[in-house]
Amino acid sequence: MIAEILATGDEIRSGALVDSNSAYISQKIEEVGVEVSRHISVGDDLDILASTFKEISNRAQIAVVTGGLGPTSDDLSAQAAASAMGVELVLDEEALKSMEAFFIKRNLPMGVSNKKQAFLPVGSRIIHNPLGTAPGFYIKINKCSFFFLPGVPFEMKTMLKNTVLLKINELLGDNRQTCIVKTISTFGITESAAGERLAGLTDLFPDIKLGFRSKFPVIQIKLYLYGKDEEKLNTKMKAVEPYVLEKFGKKVFSVNDTSLEAVVGELLRSKGLTLAIAESCTGGLVSHLITNQPGSSDYFLFSGVTYSNKSKINLLGVSEKTLEKYGAVHEETAKEMAQGARRIAGASHGIATTGIAGPGGGTEDKPVGTICIGMATPDGVKGYTYNFPFPKRSMNKIIFAMKAIDLLRLELQKAL
Secondary structure (H helix, E strand, O other): OEEEEEEEOHHHHOOOOOOOHHHHHHHHHHHOOOEEEEEEEEOOOHHHHHHHHHHHHOOOOEEEEEOOOOOOOOOOHHHHHHHHHOOOEEEOHHHHHHHHHHHHHOOOOOOHHHHHHHEEEOOOEEEOOOOOOOOEEEEEEOOEEEEEEOOOHHHHHHHHHHHHHHHHHHHHHHHOOEEEEEEEEEEOOOHHHHHHHOOOHHHHOOOOEEEEEEEOOEEEEEEEEEEOOHHHHHHHHHHHHHHHHHHHHHHEEEOOOOOHHHHHHHHHHHHOOOEEEEEOOOOOHHHHHHHOOOOHHHOEEEEEEOOOHHHHHHHHOOOHHHHHHHOOOOHHHHHHHHHHHHHHHOOOEEEEEEEOOOOOOOOOOOOOOEEEEEEEEOOEEEEEEEEOOOOOHHHHHHHHHHHHHHHHHHHHOOOO
């Protein structure tokens, strides 16, 4: 079966809002063995929406539409679906009762405009929304089964899981397939270089569908296997994984879609180690990433954003002589910052960042993109210097932070 995904709304069409829903829906639909052939975005225009529904209905067997189910005049999905089918909108009593129950449960008055959301095309069936006011619905237009969901991500995800994927499985019947997906996450390599390393993979493993996902600065290698026998698919995937891991070596930090900071957190926890961080150019970003993980209080002890030289001296104990001789952006300064953070917190490990995020402030010796990282461990202290070619401050800050976390990963794995 072929599926298409349509995201509606002027804010999506114009780029004012990033469409993360379609990517999520694609992933979940392909996991049940349905190929997604298109992602489409359409603004709040009744005629264009209706004609797009008709076009999709002649190409695909499944369509998932997000957005346009709200109470305002620019929410047009139900009306456009009715127009595409040549039927009327009618009050769906089940949808109305569901909405009324939502408001009663929260002790809120139901607005007059909300009743509009209970008008659905003749012949449609409701998709219950336990988390919001907008009921979804599904209906067949020509040969295609359409599923209409709200644009609010947490509502959409719940309804997709509770209803849509189950209905798609019913539609697949005896043609139902399993999709095994392996996500191998890497840091420190470009997408083009990753592609070159795996240039011969599909020749050796012809059943594998290979994909790449770039989420700066992480590159994910996606391996897909489709079939009806899950046990056989898992056996095939186990044969492919070592091949990929050998190609990337220590640049791989996860084989189960775990974030770099989560991997480091689990290493610290499992080894009974603790961490303190001192930051200058990253402005607290390293600490944010580390503490964004549930349970980080098990291993995270201290963070200091020591942006000025004075704070480096007074808080961390960096030597004035070090700053005078080398400057703020230097391995020696980073090393003393890391030692200071570790000492203050009584942590087993300390890391520190100091650099030039740009766009100004660079010199010939220390251009924009220079980062110095210090790492203090029970075995001593090390310093590292890197130069990244990115002109944007935001890009430099995130890659600086991720590089510091990755160095800690390698240290904890003793892979440096």
